[in-house]
Amino acid sequence: MAAAALCWALRAVRQALPSPCPRQVRSYYVDWRMLRDVKRRKLAYEYADERLRINAIRKNSILPKELQEVADKEIAALPRDSCPVRIRNRCVLTSRPRGVKRRWRLSRIVFRHFADHAQMSGVQRAMW
Amino acid sequence: KDKSAASKDSTHEGAAKRQEDGAETPKQQLLDIIGTMKVEVSYRKKLQQLKASESKKQAMKQLGGLESEGSVPQGITEDTQRGKPLNPELVKAASAVASSLPRNRKQTESELLAQLRRHEETTDKQKKGGTINICNVISEMTVKRQSPAQRGARISGRISLQLDEDGQRIRPERLSAQSMDSRRSLKVGKRLNIFTKASTEPEHTLNTVSSPTIWDMEFAKEVAAVTAQPPRNGFEEMIQWTKEGILWEFPVDNEVGMEDDAEFHEHIFLEKHLEGFPREGPIRHFMELVICGLSKNPYLSVKQKVEHIEWFQKYFEEKKELLQEI
Numbered sequence: 001m002a003a004a005a006l007c008w009a010l011r012a013v014r015q016a017l018p019s020p021c022p023r024q025v026r027s028y029y030v031d032w033r034m035l036r037d038v039k040r041r042k043l044a045y046e047y048a049d050e051r052l053r054i055n056a057i058r059k060n061s062i063l064p065k066e067l068q069e070v071a072d073k074e075i076a077a078l079p080r081d082s083c084p085v086r087i088r089n090r091c092v093l094t095s096r097p098r099g100v101k102r103r104w105r106l107s108r109i110v111f112r113h114f115a116d117h118a119q120m121s122g123v124q125r126a127m128w
Numbered sequence: 129k130d131k132s133a134a135s136k137d138s139t140h141e142g143a144a145k146r147q148e149d150g151a152e153t154p155k156q157q158l159l160d161i162i163g164t165m166k167v168e169v170s171y172r173k174k175l176q177q178l179k180a181s182e183s184k185k186q187a188m189k190q191l192g193g194l195e196s197e198g199s200v201p202q203g204i205t206e207d208t209q210r211g212k213p214l215n216p217e218l219v220k221a222a223s224a225v226a227s228s229l230p231r232n233r234k235q236t237e238s239e240l241l242a243q244l245r246r247h248e249e250t251t252d253k254q255k256k257g258g259t260i261n262i263c264n265v266i267s268e269m270t271v272k273r274q275s276p277a278q279r280g281a282r283i284s285g286r287i288s289l290q291l292d293e294d295g296q297r298i299r300p301e302r303l304s305a306q307s308m309d310s311r312r313s314l315k316v317g318k319r320l321n322i323f324t325k326a327s328t329e330p331e332h333t334l335n336t337v338s339s340p341t342i343w344d345m346e347f348a349k350e351v352a353a354v355t356a357q358p359p360r361n362g363f364e365e366m367i368q369w370t371k372e373g374i375l376w377e378f379p380v381d382n383e384v385g386m387e388d389d390a391e392f393h394e395h396i397f398l399e400k401h402l403e404g405f406p407r408e409g410p411i412r413h414f415m416e417l418v419i420c421g422l423s424k425n426p427y428l429s430v431k432q433k434v435e436h437i438e439w440f441q442k443y444f445e446e447k448k449e450l451l452q453e454i
Contacts, residue, residue, distance in 0.1 A: 049436075050439075062413050066453075
């Protein structure tokens, strides 16, 4: 358990790029919840095809029901984090789970901060 | 100075001796022209000197021929160091011109004579036919005929800037020129001898180690790191980002990274992959629906579709016993 936690801690620290670029690079995720979300996304990507195929067998009126029940059991046996429903669109900068605009992947507070400082291209205060 | 004057006199004398008296006047005329061509006043003295020498020559015409003949070959050998006798008239003219010029008389004379020698060489070469024969060059060329429509299009193109929807200029299609080029082949025709063959250096037989060692790679990385200066402005920053892959290439290409070389029929007609399945029954029905759905999917590559079908095949193979119970 401790080893697994350590492993995840190491993975949280992303490696710095080998080439000496003068840009600042983020080496950590904002918090552990964001890290778990990242994990879930990766797994969901890996198992996406399989889930799609098994679901195609399940949601079917042609194949026999026994086959579909077997498929049900199979999909339940897959890792829990592989289902896409568990992914939460968090804010990219603050990891806020609520109030996140999908287009910018930012929470409303961060979005407002950047927009007021004129760092969002094409965003203007509404006035009509 | 005296020596040159003496040689000049001798050459003049020799030339005068060989030619008739009638031809003397055009030479004098030439000299007069050269004399008048000058701008500065101070050189009139030299001209007068020349004229004086000329008159002296005419007076000394009566002297013995042996003397002049003896001096003439001397003069010639002086001038022709390369062993090719120049035309003595040219030599005389050159010396006259040299005298008319402001700078060092001897130097200019020698330079002019060198020029003359070069001209002689080129003319000899041309006689032998070693240099470029322009007749050969032109014989291969043909006159390009512009149709009046094309000409009009070209002129109109120059005047107005025709913009397409994308903002790119409309180019008139030049099919005729391209077809002309394609008709000619490269190896047809005589050699024109325009370019000299570059001497092919003997290839180095000693080949260094082909596989780069680790040290070489490290050195290369170091060099790249040192030479990579930080971007001076926003444009260079964007260039760097594009190279790294952070920024897309504009105009945006929707099919970057997606190289599907398969034809449309490979996407649509997927029934050939259904050979492993039973011909009748619910599975076949199911698979036909799967294929129908896949054929309508534009987002997957053929490889992915085939993978889907193969997975289903494997899956149904595994569940065969179960299916037989039913």
